[in-house]
Amino acid sequence: MASLPLLAALLIKGAAAPDAKKLRRLMRTMLSGLKVNSLGGLAHEIDTCSKCPRLREHCQQVAQTKRRAYLDWDYWGKPVPSFGSPSARLLIVGLAPGAHGANRTGRMFTGDSSGDFLYSALHAAGFASQPTSVSRNDGLLLQDAYITAAAHCAPPGNKPTPAELATCREFLTREVRLLPEVRVAVVLGRIAHENYLRAAGLRPSDYPFGHGRQHALPAMTLLCSYHPSQQNTSTRKLTREMLLDVFREARRLIHFSGTLASGNSV
Numbered sequence: 030m031a032s033l034p035l036l037a038a039l040l041i042k043g044a045a046a047p048d049a050k051k052l053r054r055l056m057r058t059m060l061s062g063l064k065v066n067s068l069g070g071l072a073h074e075i076d077t078c079s080k081c082p083r084l085r086e087h088c089q090q091v092a093q094t095k096r097r098a099y100l101d102w103d104y105w106g107k108p109v110p111s112f113g114s115p116s117a118r119l120l121i122v123g124l125a126p127g128a129h130g131a132n133r134t135g136r137m138f139t140g141d142s143s144g145d146f147l148y149s150a151l152h153a154a155g156f157a158s159q160p161t162s163v164s165r166n167d168g169l170l171l172q173d174a175y176i177t178a179a180a181h182c183a184p185p186g187n188k189p190t191p192a193e194l195a196t197c198r199e200f201l202t203r204e205v206r207l208l209p210e211v212r213v214a215v216v217l218g219r220i221a222h223e224n225y226l227r228a229a230g231l232r233p234s235d236y237p238f239g240h241g242r243q244h245a246l247p248a249m250t251l252l253c254s255y256h257p258s259q260q261n262t263s264t265r266k267l268t269r270e271m272l273l274d275v276f277r278e279a280r281r282l283i284h285f286s287g288t289l290a291s292g293n294s295v
Contacts, residue, residue: 068207072110075181075200081193084182091128091183105135108182111204112137113175118283119156120214121147122201122221124256125180125189132183136165137176146257147217150269154276173283175211177204179224187258194224201228212249212286213279218256225251240267241275250282 079085085107092106109126126132130141138144139162151157151174158170180189180197189197205211205228216222216238223233229246236244236251244251254275255267262268 066207068111068115068204071200071203071207072112075108075110078108078181078200080196081182084180084184084189084193087128087185088132088182091132096129099129099133102133104133106132109135109137109178110181111175111177111200113171114173115175115208116210117171117173117175117208118210118212118286119174119279120205120208120211121174121176121217122214122225123176123178123217124220125178125187126183127187128183134164136162137178138162139164139169142259142262143257146262146267146269146272150272150276153273154280156276156280175204175208177201179221189220194220198224198228201225205229213252213282214246214249215252215254215275215279217254218258221256222251222253240271243278249286252279252282 088106088108092104095102095104109131123138126137127141127143130144131137131139134140138147144162148157148162148169149160151171152160156172156174158172159168161167162169177200179194179201181200182189182193182197184190184193201224205225214225216225219238222236222238226233226236231246236246238253240253240255242253244253252275254272255261257267257272260266
């Protein structure tokens with residue numbers, strides 16, 4: 030494939046109209062390739078994705094009607110990209126953005142009770158710079174961690190369809206490939222569990238889900254946890270100590286894998 034400097038030189042010389050069209054097509058192809066091979070490019074693709082009309086319409090409708098407590102907010106109202114460290118050794122997979130949480134703030138697990146629960150545990154385990162997450166500009170940094178989800182749009186009733194999950198799985202598959210340092214994946218809930226395994230090219234039935242369960246995968250470990258949804262936490266199906274124990278175990282496994290592999294990439 031031609032280099033960007035070569036394309037620029039050809040354009041400067043003044044190519045004929047048909048050649049200019051070919052160059053533009055080649056430039057688009059090159060830029061597409063750059064997106065595939067970078068987390069930043071992938072985040073842009075997620076941000077601008079419109080493959081699931083039902084989800085996009087729901088996100089926009091919620092952003093227009095808003096919740097009374099957030100009438101002064103300019104809702105994000107579109108797909109929410111993943112975020113974290115490109116060299117993360119911990120990957121966290123959730124279900125989908127909350128309608129008035131991440132769909133409002135534009136950052137995963139930010140602005141709702143699920144996020145409060147999650148970041149408190151991440152901070153206590155040393156994976157987040159602060160225990161709260163209220164907006165994209167609140168100064169929160171993930172440390173050695175990366176957060177994504179099975180679906181990047183807030184779904185009606187918090188239930189994406191199987192077809193919508195399959196469509197969004199393309200992003201998760203590419204993230205798995207673009208995060209070669211990951212040693213531990215924590216899946217939050219059964220849907221995240223199944224979609225992560227499919228994205229990794231594995232059969233979910235071979236790795237049963239259950240809170241606190243561990244599965245050895247090629248060059249890494251899968252840790253299962255209940256999702257920190259309001260329903261799970263209010264009924265104490267998932268407590269703060271239970272979630273913290275999961276991330277403490279993730280920290281232990283990362284340290285152990287680093288001792289064995291001396292930080293080598295997968």
